[in-house]
Amino acid sequence: MNDSPTHPQCGPSAGPHPSGPAVPLGDRPMYPSAEGSTLAKGVNQGVAPVTYGKGDRPPRGDYARAGSDYTCEQDYAQYSAADHETYRRLYARQLQQLPGLACDEFIDAVNQLGAPDHIPRFGEVSERLMKATGWQIVSVPGLIPEEAFFALLADKRFPVTDWIRKPEEFDYVVEPDVFHDLFGHVPLLFNPTFAGYMQAYGVGGLKAARLNACELLARLYWYTVEFGLISTPMGLRAYGAGILSSAGELTHSVKTPGVPRVAFGLDRLMRTRYRIDTYQATYFFIDSFQQLFDATAPDFTPVYGVVRGLDEVEAGIVLPGERSFSV
Numbered sequence: 608m609n610d611s612p613t614h615p616q617c618g619p620s621a622g623p624h625p626s627g628p629a630v631p632l633g634d635r636p637m638y639p640s641a642e643g644s645t646l647a648k649g650v651n652q653g654v655a656p657v658t659y660g661k662g663d664r665p666p667r668g669d670y671a672r673a674g675s676d677y678t679c680e681q682d683y684a685q686y687s688a689a690d691h692e693t694y695r696r697l698y699a700r701q702l703q704q705l706p707g708l709a710c711d712e713f714i715d716a717v718n719q720l721g722a723p724d725h726i727p728r729f730g731e732v733s734e735r736l737m738k739a740t741g742w743q744i745v746s747v748p749g750l751i752p753e754e755a756f757f758a759l760l761a762d763k764r765f766p767v768t769d770w771i772r773k774p775e776e777f778d779y780v781v782e783p784d785v786f787h788d789l790f791g792h793v794p795l796l797f798n799p800t801f802a803g804y805m806q807a808y809g810v811g812g813l814k815a816a817r818l819n820a821c822e823l824l825a826r827l828y829w830y831t832v833e834f835g836l837i838s839t840p841m842g843l844r845a846y847g848a849g850i851l852s853s854a855g856e857l858t859h860s861v862k863t864p865g866v867p868r869v870a871f872g873l874d875r876l877m878r879t880r881y882r883i884d885t886y887q888a889t890y891f892f893i894d895s896f897q898q899l900f901d902a903t904a905p906d907f908t909p910v911y912g913v914v915r916g917l918d919e920v921e922a923g924i925v926l927p928g929e930r931s932f933s934v
């Protein structure tokens with residue numbers, strides 16, 4: 608298959624990812640680890656907390672090197688020349704596709720990642736990011752538990768997987784790697800409004816975990832942070848990291864005729880299941896980052912109650928009367 612999906616994350620990674628499988632949170636099999644433990648969920652115990660996709664594959668990172676908050680040192684010495692070359696090729700392939708498909712905020716900030724010919728040092732990116740919006744990026748071994756993920760976002764720290772896919776995974780990798788996490792997610796953290804949304808999401812995630820609403824909240828993440836489109840005077844553009852880090856879905860999401868692109872609506876989006884193993888069947892577009900921030904500012908406690916009382920909507924459907932974008 609070509610390249611596709613990316614992961615969502617109610618959490619950290621929960622998910623799918625450029626390729627991969629993301630499983631709705633409620634369906635994720637647990638990997639033997641934190642289960643049965645008396646330690647708080649979201650505290651690293653040296654093993655990966657969950658597995659995704661088909662359920663027979665533990666996450667590939669080495670969790671023993673991470674601290675209790677799941678962050679670790681970026682193991683820069685361990686990158687080979689081939690790893691840097693993989694990053695360079697991925698970066699070049701995506702960069703040339705951005706004009707006319709990615710939103711201006713992303714294009715304006717992507718060079719803040721630094722030199723495009725090697726994997727950036729996270730500390731250097733963080734210095735620039737800190738000046739722009741007060742955010743930092745931190746290194747993690749891979750997908751982390753949702754509560755640990757929320758806690759980092761609430762603290763304005765975005766977790767970035769430090770390893771890079773193997774050359775044979777160039778088009779499709781089943782877990783988020785450094786290219787997806789960094790190239791896909793970090794440029795928009797330079798935008799104050801979007802960065803504010805991400806922090807609010809982290810705070811809201813900690814609350815959703817208490818309310819057993821992570822699966823609903825994960826759909827919001829999926830259809831905005833990972834696969835969101837934004838309406839601009841020039842037409843629809845992508846801002847979702849899963850799209851922006853995918854070679855094939857970037858054009859598909861913005862240009863392919865006949866794909867439903869529906870106006871953002873909080874409960875509509877929380878009712879909609881998502882695809883993890885192929886391109887999305889529905890995309891949602893916002894009119895501005897401010898709209899996204901404002902629409903998600905109210906307390907979600909009653910929203911979760913309402914959504915639980917409504918039927919789910921299959922991906923790929925436009926409901927009667929909905930504002931949708933035709934290209």
Ligand code: PHE
Pocket residue numbers: 804807808809810811812814815827903904905906907908
């Ligand atoms: N306002 C949400 C709540 O009270 C928190 C939130 C903000 C969640 C932004 C997601 C995104 O739960």
Ligand code: CO
Pocket residue numbers: 613614615616783787788791792833848849
């Ligand atoms: Co992602």
